[in-house]
Amino acid sequence: MYSSLEYSKLPEIGSLAALRAVVERGGVSEAAKVLGIGQPGVTKRLRGLEKCYDLPLLHRVRGRLQLTQAGQQVYQLAVQIMDRHQAIREELGNLSRGLTSMRLEATLAIGEHLLPDLLVRFQELYPDYKIDSRLAYGRQIQTHLVTGLANLALVENAPDHPEILVQKYLDDELWLVVGANHPLARGGALEIEQIPRLNFVLREPLSAIREDLTKALARIEVHKLNIAMEVGSTDAILEILNRGRLASFLPRFAVRERVAAGTLMHLQVKGFHILRTLWISRNRQNLDHPVVEAFIRMLRQDRQSG
DSSP states (O other), X not given: OOOHHHHHTOOOHHHXXXXXXXXXXXXXXXXXXXXXXXXXXXXXXXXXXXXXXXXXXXXXXXXXXXXXXHHHHHXXXXXXXXXXXXXXXXXXXXXXXXXXXXEEEEOHHHHHHTHHXXXXXXXXXXXXXXXXXXXXXXXXXXXXXXXXXXXXXXXXXOOOOTTEEEEEEEEEEEEXXXXXXXXXXTSOOBOXXXXXXXXXXXXXXXXXXXXXXXXHHHHTTOOOOEEEEEESOHHHHHHHHHHSSOEXXXXXXXXXXXXXXXXXXXXXXXXXXXXXXXXXXXXXXXXXXXXXXXXXXXXXXXXXXX
């Protein structure tokens, strides 16, 4: 329970909006235009916010307003509160119009290769339901689930948070693949010692694919690869593999069809497999959400039929 003193120290959402507008629009005058108030009004809100925290939140550096260390933290709070406020407004708007929707997030590889078919099939099964989908890194998705900015997520690594319920979605594996013109495309299985000799195009370090790969290589004491390039898209890596002589570790679900068609080659490595699981994640407060339940029901039916 808040005391009366603590309530008096709570920031006003209008003041948080002013801080965010100043930061993102580059100054008080531009913020005033966005907020629809005069510049003195913006300044007053900023001063009230600084009084709330008893610390300066902005200072001038070479004539430009910049966040102080305290201001950076309050700015992040402003973004979270305003984004959550907007999400609630959308939910209430949907309720008032008799519509039901959910916000779905997925990691990038899942979003590129599994999500499109899922969205199309779901719309065919449930035409009255609406899904707003976004792609993000796993750590961002966890934050969005906890704060209510996402109702459901499909991820490559299970979030670890007491407010998030995790269910198994699919089994997966990272495959070592090369293009059909690669010198090793027609060879036999590789030895572990050959991995560091290959030249790689890999996903970026923050991706779930890269995190899983790094952990798996550490288990076999391979700590460094020859990385020719890092790319933030699995689809882009597939095109690079087709045109060059690089190798990559990619999810089985992303490359299986191309391997079957012969445009990519799956290189087996003796005694080395990177097995992993894809997960369905949701906030425990969404256990009775009708659209979430319908989507999970469809995923379960797909598993049973597959």
